[in-house]
Amino acid sequence: MLEQFSIDVDQGLSSEHKYLPSKYFYDKVGDALFVKIMALPEYYLTRAEMDIFEQQTLSMLNAWALDKHQHFELIELGAGDGSKTKKLLTTLKRKQYNFDYLPIDISANALDQLEASLARELPDIKVHKQQGDYFKILASLKSSHHPKVVLFLGSSIGNMSDEEANGFLIQLGKTLNPQDKLLLGADLIKPESLVLPAYNDSQGVTRDFNLNLLARINRELGGDFDLNQFKHDPSYTQQEGIAKSYLTSLADQRITVKHTGKQYWFKAGEKIYTEISRKYSDEIIQNIIEGSGFQMIDKLTDQNNLFADYIFNKR
Secondary structure (H helix, E strand, O other): OHHHHHHHHHHHHHOOOOEOOHHHHOOHHHHHHHHHHHOOOOOHHHHHHHHHHHHOHHHHHHHHOOOOOOOEEEEEEOOOOOOOHHHHHHHHHHOOOOEEEEEEEOOHHHHHHHHHHHHHHOOOOOEOOEEOOHHHHHHHHOOOOOOEEEEEOOOHHHHOOHHHHHHHHHHHHHHOOOOOEEEEEEEEOOOHHHHHHHHOOOOOHHHHHHHHHHHHHHHHHOEOOOHHHEEEOOEOOOOOOEEEEEEEEOOOEEEEEOOOOEEEEEOOOOEEEEEEEEOEOHHHHHHHOOOOOEEEEEEEEOOOOOEEEEEEEEO
16 A cells, blocks of 8 residues: 555656545544534535435335345445445435445545444444545455445545546446346535635644645655645636645755655646545536436435435446
8 A cells, every 4th residue: 555655756747737536645643534524514425325325225226126035135335434324324224124234445544443333333234344545445345145225425426537437337237236236326516605615624624634745755655845935725616616625835855755766846836736626517417327227217416406416326
């Protein structure tokens, strides 16, 4: 993991237009900061999707049309703290469905915390945590003949370009069997006045979350980033429908990263591209599932129509 981190950092900082992969936000510090972000008043995404999970888990079960007596696997990609999924797990248990829960996450720390919280709150749920790459783990599960329901929540798909999202869903479709299900969380397109504060909160937690990426390079790769010489710099327009996050250099400066054995030059005002957060419409969703073998069977939205959980069947 450290070697790949080093390779990815070198590639990103050596690029003409500098970038850093957003997956490296999530170390122990980043996990804790993101939990704080989800509770911020400006960060509507978690509350909106939570509203769906609090009010409409029975609608999810009806859409999935599962036989409650047939064992199935509930697989969550990027499970995080599982706060929304626990609402679904509670309903499944109350309705006496026969299932195992398989949370998958790149962060071992997040999985350990989720496992511990489930042991306290829902001790009867069978949990099989899986740490690592989504597709490697899903490929290992493909031989299982149990029906599968895959959750990909939080509009995590929005961290990809539309082309990348389409490739991701095509690859995901290849790991599933006919009649398996996918629930895809997607933040809907809305005005800048609602979206931009979610990525630039008044308390500066999102700023700290982004800057922690540089701090992680310092800690793990021997970097010498001065965090005070970079600022968190998000942007969004409703017409484009894509929130973008950058770290902007405040001065001409030279950064050394010992693990890559290189130095990287920054001009004042030069940006490091760290993340996108795509917002969606039904039309965009239909475009990104093209060729994946998924067919939309339902769409659930929160009461304010800010967020949608799209439900698909694998043909």
